Structure formats: structure tokens, C-alpha cells
Amino acid sequence: MKTSLPIKILNVIGLIVVVIIFAMPFIWMISTSLKTLGETMIFPPKWLPDELIWENFMEAWNSGPFLQYFINSVIVSVGILMLQFITVIPAAYAFARYEFRCKNILFGLVMVTMMIPAQLIFLPVFLNLSEWRLLDTLWGLILPFATSAFGIFMLRQTFKQVPEELLEAARLDNSSEFKIMMKMMVPMAKPTLITLGLFNFITHWNDYFWPLVMTTTERARTLPVGIAQLRQVDGGVAWNILMAGNVILVIPILITFFFAQRQIIRAFTYTGVK
Amino acid sequence: MKVAKWRPYLLITPAIIVFLVFFIQPIFYMIYLSFHDWNFISPDKTFVGLENFKALLSDPMFLQVIRNTLMYTFFTVLFSISIALLMSIWLNRRGWMYSFVQGAVFSPHIISLVSIAMLWMWIMDADYGLLNWILSLVGMDKVPWLTDPNTALASLIIIAVWKNIGYYTLIIIAGLQSIPKHLYEAAALDQTSSFRRFTKITFPMLSPSIFFLTIIGILDSIKVFETISIITKGGPLNSTNTLVYYIYENGFIFFKIGYASAAGVILLVILSIVTLIYFKVLGKRVHYQ
Amino acid sequence: MAKIQLKNVSKVYGNNKVMDDMNLEIQDGSFTVLVGPSGCGKSTTLRLIAGLEEVTSGEIWIGNHLVNEVAPGKRGISMVFQNYALYPTMTVQGNIEFGLENMKIPKAERKKMVDEIVEIVDLTEYLDKKPQNLSGGQRQRVALARAMVKKPNVFIFDEPLSNLDAKLRGQMRTELIQLHKRLGTTFIYVTHDQVEAMSMGDEIVILNKGHIMQQAAPMEVYHNPANQFVAQFIGTPAMNVISIAMLEGKLGKIIDERIFYIGFRPEHVEIQTAEETTSGIHLPCELLTIETLGSETLYLVNSDAGQFQVKSFNNPLMNTEKIHVTIPFDKLYYFDTQGNRVYVDELPFESMGKEVRGEVLI
Numbered sequence: 001m002k003t004s005l006p007i008k009i010l011n012v013i014g015l016i017v018v019v020i021i022f023a024m025p026f027i028w029m030i031s032t033s034l035k036t037l038g039e040t041m042i043f044p045p046k047w048l049p050d051e052l053i054w055e056n057f058m059e060a061w062n063s064g065p066f067l068q069y070f071i072n073s074v075i076v077s078v079g080i081l082m083l084q085f086i087t088v089i090p091a092a093y094a095f096a097r098y099e100f101r102c103k104n105i106l107f108g109l110v111m112v113t114m115m116i117p118a119q120l121i122f123l124p125v126f127l128n129l130s131e132w133r134l135l136d137t138l139w140g141l142i143l144p145f146a147t148s149a150f151g152i153f154m155l156r157q158t159f160k161q162v163p164e165e166l167l168e169a170a171r172l173d174n175s176s177e178f179k180i181m182m183k184m185m186v187p188m189a190k191p192t193l194i195t196l197g198l199f200n201f202i203t204h205w206n207d208y209f210w211p212l213v214m215t216t217t218e219r220a221r222t223l224p225v226g227i228a229q230l231r232q233v234d235g236g237v238a239w240n241i242l243m244a245g246n247v248i249l250v251i252p253i254l255i256t257f258f259f260a261q262r263q264i265i266r267a268f269t270y271t272g273v274k
Numbered sequence: 275m276k277v278a279k280w281r282p283y284l285l286i287t288p289a290i291i292v293f294l295v296f297f298i299q300p301i302f303y304m305i306y307l308s309f310h311d312w313n314f315i316s317p318d319k320t321f322v323g324l325e326n327f328k329a330l331l332s333d334p335m336f337l338q339v340i341r342n343t344l345m346y347t348f349f350t351v352l353f354s355i356s357i358a359l360l361m362s363i364w365l366n367r368r369g370w371m372y373s374f375v376q377g378a379v380f381s382p383h384i385i386s387l388v389s390i391a392m393l394w395m396w397i398m399d400a401d402y403g404l405l406n407w408i409l410s411l412v413g414m415d416k417v418p419w420l421t422d423p424n425t426a427l428a429s430l431i432i433i434a435v436w437k438n439i440g441y442y443t444l445i446i447i448a449g450l451q452s453i454p455k456h457l458y459e460a461a462a463l464d465q466t467s468s469f470r471r472f473t474k475i476t477f478p479m480l481s482p483s484i485f486f487l488t489i490i491g492i493l494d495s496i497k498v499f500e501t502i503s504i505i506t507k508g509g510p511l512n513s514t515n516t517l518v519y520y521i522y523e524n525g526f527i528f529f530k531i532g533y534a535s536a537a538g539v540i541l542l543v544i545l546s547i548v549t550l551i552y553f554k555v556l557g558k559r560v561h562y563q
Numbered sequence: 564m565a566k567i568q569l570k571n572v573s574k575v576y577g578n579n580k581v582m583d584d585m586n587l588e589i590q591d592g593s594f595t596v597l598v599g600p601s602g603c604g605k606s607t608t609l610r611l612i613a614g615l616e617e618v619t620s621g622e623i624w625i626g627n628h629l630v631n632e633v634a635p636g637k638r639g640i641s642m643v644f645q646n647y648a649l650y651p652t653m654t655v656q657g658n659i660e661f662g663l664e665n666m667k668i669p670k671a672e673r674k675k676m677v678d679e680i681v682e683i684v685d686l687t688e689y690l691d692k693k694p695q696n697l698s699g700g701q702r703q704r705v706a707l708a709r710a711m712v713k714k715p716n717v718f719i720f721d722e723p724l725s726n727l728d729a730k731l732r733g734q735m736r737t738e739l740i741q742l743h744k745r746l747g748t749t750f751i752y753v754t755h756d757q758v759e760a761m762s763m764g765d766e767i768v769i770l771n772k773g774h775i776m777q778q779a780a781p782m783e784v785y786h787n788p789a790n791q792f793v794a795q796f797i798g799t800p801a802m803n804v805i806s807i808a809m810l811e812g813k814l815g816k817i818i819d820e821r822i823f824y825i826g827f828r829p830e831h832v833e834i835q836t837a838e839e840t841t842s843g844i845h846l847p848c849e850l851l852t853i854e855t856l857g858s859e860t861l862y863l864v865n866s867d868a869g870q871f872q873v874k875s876f877n878n879p880l881m882n883t884e885k886i887h888v889t890i891p892f893d894k895l896y897y898f899d900t901q902g903n904r905v906y907v908d909e910l911p912f913e914s915m916g917k918e919v920r921g922e923v924l925i
Contacts, residue, residue, distance in 0.1 A: 012371075014364075015371060015372075015375050018361070018375055018378070018379060019374075019375055019378045019379075021436075022378045022379050022381065022382060022436075022439075022440065023378050023381070024404075025382075025393050025394070025397060026381070026393075028393070028396075028397065028404055029389070029393050029396075032396065040402060041401075041402055042402065043401060043402050043406075043407065044407050044410065045402060045403075045404060045407050086288070087288040087289045087292065088289065090284075090285035090286070090288070090289075091285060091286045091288070091289035091290075093285060094281075094282040094283075094285035094286045095286070098281070098282040098285075100279070100282040100283065103282075106286060106290065109290070109293060109298070110289070110293070112298075113293045113297045113298070115493070115545065115549045116297050116301070116545075117493070117497050117545075119497035119499055119518045119541075120301075120497070120538065120541055120542060120545060121296075121297060121300040121301060121304065121538075122522075123304060123307075123521060123525045123531070123534055123535060123538055124299075124300035124301075124303040124304045124307065124535070124538075125296060125300045126525075126526075127303070127307075127314070127531070128295075128299075128300065128303070143292070143296065144292070144296040144297075146288075146292045147288065147289040147292040147293065149293070152289060177281065202384050205386070206384070206385070206386035206387065206388075207386075208386060208387055208388045208500050208504075209499055209500060212503070213522065213526065224386050224388040225388075227388055227389070227392075228388045228391075228392070228504055231392065231504075239396050239399075239402075242392055242396070243392075243393070243396065246388070246389040246392055246393065249386055249388065249389055250385055250386070250389050253384055253385060253386070254381070254385075257377075257381060257384055261377050264384060265376075265377070265380060265444060268380075268383060268384065268441065269441065269444045269445055269448065271445065271448075271486055
């Protein structure tokens, strides 16, 4: 069916409006981050600053121990990522490929855990961590996420799709079970592992809730918590500095998204239902 | 194939330990605490039975918190799904233009809620915000979005919907693409109108996706914390205080551990019911294939 | 050296007994084909020998070793799978080398062995390709090379040709036969295709419902089937089997009371073209369908004794409705009520005297 030209044009205009609604706030964020404080307090607002004030970024960065926050963020995100691979791969493999007693009950436990949000259990975990002297440490931010029910669930689906014949061939080739897992299954699950890795990294890089409740000093705080504190600097809110801080937080993610859009979308929209 | 009996257990042990220590034990610990009175500092936990629950349910503030949470959840999910449904039918096309728009719409979903909260705080600023400027263009007065008890919760819902839509849209598009083409071909041969095509084929075939989104949406919205903690702190006048923020306030600011735990148990009950419905229906399958 | 023996082997899955007390001996150096309909237990037998499944009871011997507790990789067996089961993340070289690597064979030696093998299967230029980029026939060769490189005592093939098109299949069949001749190793080959079984094996084991129906050389199986199942399974089209009651009046009085069924192969039925006939059962028939296959013609006919098939190497009979056929007495097979073969020294019924029909329809 052919669409008439006016409708086509209307359609394109509609698409542009949608993009504006979703992209404009980010452009506004960047624009604000380069303004002087005075330029933020004008109505009607100015779209572009007269002069690009790059110093805002320095000011935001220097208004707290941001290097520390940044390093903490990297350690936490990467640490969680690595621990999850270590715990998730074997568990997913066992659930996908072995029969054992209580398998269904144990997998049920994984599914139940998948439905427990951090927001439900933070109080008792906080009390536990304080008991174990892990409060305000990076361990307290990493260990609770050292495994992922979602990851086990997703990787198990992938492992299940590998034909049994391949494993049998490997066994006839005198391969150890460990080698089968690491040399055959893991390479075959590479797309899933990349997906999972992206999902985890972005989720924990962005996370604000857990580091907020599990830290009491700046020692173990991460970037999002640090950025959120920017607004409490002086009496009034310095929007230009605040937005500069947020640009620092957002840009790495947006750049990753730009280059790995397909994988990231696949990671975040995985429902397990095919 | 002969496999040592202990091997699978060895493989799952690390994961299971983490689950037990950081997810399962805390649930029981929280239930235990909800029957006690404790201020975190004193060594004693006093058993008080159901007192915490009684106090909660007779506290008008808590009742308002519940009301806020349910309103927030209901409208966030409702608007997210309805708008996403329309968007997905519109955007479910091939071509770079559409995939670019899909990517743009999705981008808020991967941005830290900290940035989203602060960005919208700025956009919704009563004096210098972008939103009030747009309103002024069409001749409307400035709205004190986040500082008026009447509009604060609605403003938070707008932010949540804005963040959610991309995700919801892509899930529904995936659902649309899984509808077999031959159904539409058969409908075309039967001279079905496009309205009936939507109500009789598209919508029923989408019901698994929509059901999934409803559940995910409820689970996600009910635990809202970040935007509230950063933007409103539950105010003004308690109008945006929701369950998780209330637990946080009572536990971390007022040190009423037992009381906060009791509120946590109520959250647990709500989440359990929603999850149970999910698995029940999933068992029956909202499926037409 | 590598004779294989199954002694009283049973295999149970849950409540389902797929193999009951099986005894099987596979001679060293033989090309043994296990054949039977799906679910007959042929694949289970194979997997038990390979060690991919555990026996429920009984013993499996390879050479002089009881291998019940031996891991699959340590049984000296190579297997070629139906879907090739090539490791998709490894190159051709990696696939072939994988088993050697696991045997801790030094790299230089490995390289020599791989080169030697790929030379034989003609894959030298594909060493660095991934299996996904190969054709079906090439994948088949990689699978073969991977099996051969380990120099096993026993080769096991699980329907390896079923994914190939007809032409390639014929070619691979010949190559496998030649390969067996050259290597002189024990081959165990599973298929559901009796043509494949007949053409490749020097020994055929016919299985049904977890039991061995007959084990013998191909021509022996064809000429001398042990029971009705084998008689009807081997040969295309299948042997005609008619209840003896249907032939009342066509035969003399039956002397041997064990006989319940009479069987005869379609290709042994003679279509009467002259007055003189062989001594046999004479039946007037009505032609129902004709299938012309070029060198031969298949007829489905109906007679007083019921429908049966006739295979003829003469030119097809077009525009003919009625024929007379003769089933020679010396080509008859006899079975009892259980379908077991009844062996007789002479005709088990009284001859009705030589009756020559004058009526020639063609």
C-alpha cells in the first residue's frame, strides 16, 4: 500500500517530536553544564550559553573526592562482574546439564531470589553487614551481588540449547567435565555472556540505592552517590555544576550505548519468553 | 554418563551461598525483627508481638504512604503501557529512521536514576525550568511541579513514565514481531477491518507481553526510591512518601528497626502476591499458540 | 583384540525397559550394522558400548576389558554422530585435534597426525575454517577425520549419512566400505535404512523392541530370515506374508501343524506368460496398481488370498486387468503363530498334482 506524501511528512514530524521528547532532556543537561550560574537563572531559558564554561566540570569534580568515587565505582562494577561470572557459569551449567536430587527445589530458590529486590531486604542486610564489620566497605557493595539469579536463569537457557551430541563427542574425546564447560560451553554462550556483562555493568554503575544505604562515609561511596550529594553544596542549587556532574556520570553509558546499542537493548529487554 | 554425584552441588554452591546469606536469611531476619522493638544501638531487642503492625495500621501517615505507593504504581503502569502500546504499533517498522527513534526512546532506561532525577528536577524547576517555559509558550501559568502537594506525585509519575516508555515499547515491539504473518494474511483474505484486526488478532496475541509488563511494572514501581530520595524526600507534606522511602526513613533516620521491618513485611506480602499471580498465570500461559 | 561383547545387558529408563537381557558379540575387524525400526534399541546399544549411557544390569566387554566403569574417552572408541557434532567454536584443525590434546600428545606429534588424516579425507585447505562454513559433505569428512585421528580400536557410526542428499550418501557409503577395508578396525554402524545395512555390513544385527531378531551376513539374512520380522524388514518391497487359512483350496492338506503363515518375496512371484509353469501356488489376480521404476516394475495385486506385491523385471503390463501368477514352492517361507520361522525339509503339504493351466492372459 502506498502512503500519500502529506501523511509521510506528518509521520516524520511525529518521529522528530518523539526524539525531541526523549533526547532533549539530555541536550538540555549538556547545555546547562556549560553555562554560567547566571545563565541558568533566566526566564525564558537560554538554549545555548554565550561562552562554554568547561570549568564547571572541574568545579564539579573538585567539589568532592570524585577520583575516589570513580575508582570505587569501577572496582564495584568490575568486581561484581567478575564474581558473577565465577558463580553464574558453573551454576547455570549444573542446572542446564545435570540431573541431581533437589534440583527443582534449588532452582526454585534461584527463581524466588530473582523476585527479591534490594529495596526489600536492605534493612536486614544493613544490620548483618554492620555486625560483620562490612558496612562502609567496598565488600559490602560487591558481595551481595556476587551472583545473579537473572544471570543463572538466562545462561541456563543458553546452555540448554547446546545439543547433547556435542558434549558426548567431547566426552568420547576424553575431555574432562571442567574442560567441556570452559572450552566448549562458555565460548558457545559468548553472546549471552556479553549481554549479561553489559547488563550487569550498566546496572551497577548506575546504582544509587545500595551504595547510599550501605555507606556512611565517602570511603566506599560510588559516583552516583557522590553526584547526588552535589546538590547539597551551598544554600541554592548550582544547576550548571550539578548538570556537569551528571554529564560525567551519563556520558560513559551513552557512549557505550551508542556503540553497542543492539547488545544493550537485547540485554535489558530479555524476558526469557520466546 | 557417569558423573560424580557431588559435582553439580559443587558447581551451584557458591551461588546458593550468596543467595542464602544475602537474600533468604535477610527475609527471615526481617520477619523476626518485625515482632521486636529495637533502636539499633541498644543491645536488647524486645519482643512486642504484633504491636509494630498495629501501630503501622493505625498510623495515618503510613496509610497515606500506602495510598501514595498504590497511586504511583497504578498510574505509572497504566500510562506506561498505554502509551507504549501506541508507540510500538507506530514504531514497529524497519529502516534506520525507526531503529534510531527506538534507540532514542530507549536511552533513558539505561541512565542512572540519579541523573534522571536531577535532570527532571531542573526541567521541572518552578522558576527557570524548561517545562514551565513550554507551558508559557502556549500561554499557561507556571506550575510548581515538585513543590506543590497536589502535583508532586503526578510529577514523579511523569518522570517514571518517561523513563519506562522505551523499555515497554521495545518489549511490545518484540511481541508484535512474534505474531505470525499468516494470521494477518488470513485476516486480509477475510476482509477484516483494521480496527477488528487490532482487537481480534494483535491485542490478544500481545497479551503475554502486556501481562509480563504489567507484573514487571508493578514490581518495579512499588519499590520506587531513587527519585523520591533525590527530588522530594517524601514531601511536600508527605505527598510523595512511598513504602520503600518510608522504610528507609524509619530504619535509617529514626532507627525504629522493628517498625521499619514491619513495613518491610507488608512490602514482602504485596510483592509475594504479585509474584504468585505471575507464576500462576505463567503456569496457565497467556498464550494463543 | 577388540571384540565387543554384551552379556545379559538390560537398560531401563524410568519404567520403560528398552533393552532386556541382550547378548551380542561383535567380531574384531567386522563391519557390523545394527538395523531396526526407530525405538528398537539400536542407538541405545551403541551408546552403551560408547559409554554415553550406563547399563542397568549386565556386562560390556571390549577386547579383554570389562568396561562398565570405564569413562567413554578411555574405551578406545571413536564415534561419528548423526549431526556430526562438530565443535562450532573450533576450527577444523581444532576439532580434529581436540581429542589428541586431551590425551596430552605433544604438539609436534599432533600436527603430524592431523596433517596425515586431513590428507586422507582431502580437507587440507580447510584446516582453518569453522564448521559452519563447510558443506554437508565436508562436515561429514571432518567428523570422520576427528574419529580416525585417534586411531581407535572401534569406530561407531550413528546414522551418519542420514543428513546427506541421496547422491552424496551413495558416494560416502562406498568410501566408508573402502575405509573399513583399509583400516581393518571394528566398525559398528547404526541405521534404520535396510538398504544401507545390506550394502555396507559384512554382518547385520536386526533389532526390534530391544531384542536381537537375527545376526548374520547380509545375504544370509535375506535368503534365510529367522523370523517374520526379519523377513519383512529386509528386502524392498517387504516379503508378502499370508495366513495359511487364506490359501485354503490352493494347497493340498497341510501336514505340518506348526505352520501358520506363508511368506514369499515379491521378486519371486512369476507372472504367467506361457502354458507351462513352475510347480507352485497358482493364483488368478486382479491388478490394482502399477509402479514403474525403470529396471523393474512393482504391482499390487488382489487375489482370493488377499492383496500382495509382485516385482517383475520384464516390461510393465499396461492396459492389463487380470493376470495369473505362480509362487514357486521352493521360494516359500513358513512361520508359526509367533512369526518364528518353521524350517521344513520337504513340502509341508500334500501336492495337489501338477496342474497346468491353459489360460494364458498375456
